[in-house]
Amino acid sequence: MKSDVVRLFQTLPHDCGYYVDRTAQNLVIDPSAPNLSAIYGLALARGFRRAGGHVYHPHCVGCQACVPCRLAVGEFQPTRSQRRCLKRNADLSTRIAPARFTDEYFDLYSRYLAGRHRDGGMDHPSPDDFGRFLYTDWSPTRFLEIRRDNDLLGVAVTDICAEGLSAVYTFYDPAESSRGLGTFGILAQIEWARLARLPHLYLGYWINRHPKMDYKRLFQPMEVMRHGQWRPFAEHDAPNRPE
Template identity: 60%
Template structure:
């Protein structure tokens, strides 16, 4: 990905989604670039993330809290809590499905957003919002459907790139709290990467000490991206 071939734009300051007293800005790869499908893998390697049709990287003037992170698939072994999660959900079926909108998925997505983001604007997602946020025409996306029999319990939106998977977004039945479906979805993405011989599962950004991001550090060995490149999280913490 060369700077003389790919344009980068910087967004205007906007409200930070993680800290109420901060503003945020992103670097965004030109969304009109004709080769976004080819840029995606190298962009992941450099810490970028997909949201809808945009590849972005947090680039805030006074904050560097968002740290790209990824799971080392070959070295990953579930801890005791994660093994219990797998055992607890042994009755579920995970199906690799084509990405896209349907009424069943949309109903679960709306229900999840109403529970997790009530009053924040995201809980009014219609069909076009679903498509715009979760899919892109150039993106190598599949949906991992998590089912209890015929009942849809969760969807892990997963991008399959040449050298790794990107865990884009997961939504699930909010009433099934005892199943830890978010953790289960990541474990299934790790297993999918292993089956496909892919070395990494990219989890987006980790923020030290933030309660919404703390779960990511439980997937060890995890790597974080620093100014010097990717480093093992344990090594980085020191």
């Protein structure tokens, strides 16, 4: 991505969201760029990620733990565990809906944060927080609803680009955690991408051995970005980072 096409800003150091003893910095595409919606897909293909209205890439001094990753949709075959997840959730249905605020969505989002991220700084969201974090005016976002009959059990927030789908965030009913709704949401997004004939599902950043981020290695064949190039994932090829 050339600097004469779009401006990049570097954030000040801030607390790392993954390691309590580290600081982090990001490169952020100019959020006021008038062509942000047009270049977003290209940014995804270069390892960037969207959060709210910001498109960013980790740029931390001395740490390369966050590795962009994506799934090759056409080559995906579910593992035995993933097939069990599909069978366990065979009573559920999915529907693609506009990204918007509703009381139903917000209630589920609030319960998810209270159950899964208590005391993490996000567990008392406001309606403004909901919209500011999950979607924005320019983003090509849809909500993949996961329902049991009329009951909303989960939402997979998904961006749609020519380069593929991007799995932005998933929230679900914490009382239904035994279903594996996070895994089910990714499997549903893979099927969505397959039916839409999109080549990739972008999964954000993989962090080797991190308890919340290492699960992405379970979806294969995964590709990771190294030195600006996508290449097949190899388990022994973990990034260097400070211990």
